[in-house]
Amino acid sequence: MSTPQLSVQLYSVRQALEADEDAALARLAALGLTSVEAFGFTHRADELADALARHGLSARTGHAGFLSPDGAPGTDLDATFRAARRLGVEILFDPFVPASRWADEKEIARTAALLNEAAERAAGHGLRVGYHNHSQEFVHTVAGVSAFDFFVDLLNPEVALEIDLFWAAAGGNDVVALLGRLGSRVRALHVKDGPVIDDPFTSGAPFDPADTGQVAAGHGQIPLAASLAAAPHAEYAVIEFDHYDGDVFEGIATGISYLKGKGIA
Structure with missing residues (x-):
């Protein structure tokens, strides 16, 4: 059993970064953080790497969309992987495959094949890759299991998973049981709390992050402590907010205190 490293997804403070990145x-x-999870960096890896270094921060994990075929943005795999390595990223996660691609068995298999191919190419850059869930991956059933479980069964062993606990719960999961099924594939967790909501991504309605009701870690309905215990192979525990009512830095500080209380720093 390893102790995951504490981190924060920079998406949580995206407005503050746009206003004044250095501040x-x-x-x-x-707040005592030394690790962050990067996003939106592929076009500015040098700039972000320098900014992180100025503040004693490193990005050991990152998010980039590399599973969109047919020439969509972010699909230049080698350029994406070079940018990730410039930041020092060790595991790069694709953060979102649209709901429409989780409703069809062939599309799920194609996504798995793309990820397996990406893993092979990433290895040449000294990089691991994986997938970060939301809730749409769990809505449909394929071959008697959720689309996500079906997808995972098609992945090569070297592919990592980052389980977002809030969104996994929104997908209808007992998240502790899910983590038990996934076992050593789970290499990172998004430690995100709030109410257990319904999946919003297959409803057809516009998604507003403000409707998620997310709160600081330890103050919602997601079984964070049991989830952390159920993911003994996780290397990173990443605080994230899609939306936070109030000062998001205070929400992050509360999450840091919560995780430190669990021995994670």
């Missing part, structure tokens, strides 16, 4: 990173560093 936002300085606030994160002042």
Whole structure:
């Protein structure tokens, strides 16, 4: 059993980063963080790497969309992987495959094949890759199991998973049982709390993150402590908010205190 490293997904503070990147990173560093999870970096890896270094931060994990075929943005795999390595990323997760691609068995198999191919090419860059869930992956049933479980069974062993606990619960899962099924594939967790909501991504209605009701870790209905215990192979525990009512840095600080209380730093 390993103790995961504490981190924060920079998407949580995206507005602050847009307003003043250095000030936002300085606030994160002042909270005692040394690790962050990067996003939106493929076009500015040098700039972001320099900014992180100025504040004693590193990005050991990152998010980039590399599973969109047919020439969609982000599908230049080698360029994406070079950008990730410039930041020092060790595991790069694709953060979102649209709901329409989880309703069809062939599309799920194609997504798995794309990820397996990406894993092979990433290895040449000294990089691991994986997938980060939301809730749409769990809505449909394929061959008697959820679309996500079907997908995971098609992945090569070297492919990692980052389980977002809030979104996994929104997908109708007992998240502790899910983590038990996935076992050593789970290499990172998004430690995200709030109410257990219904999946919003297959409803057809516009998604508003403000409707998720997310709260600081330890203050919602997601079984975070049991989930952390159920993921002994997780290397990273990543705090994230899609939306937070109030000062998001205070929400992050509360999450840090919660995780430190569980021995995660």
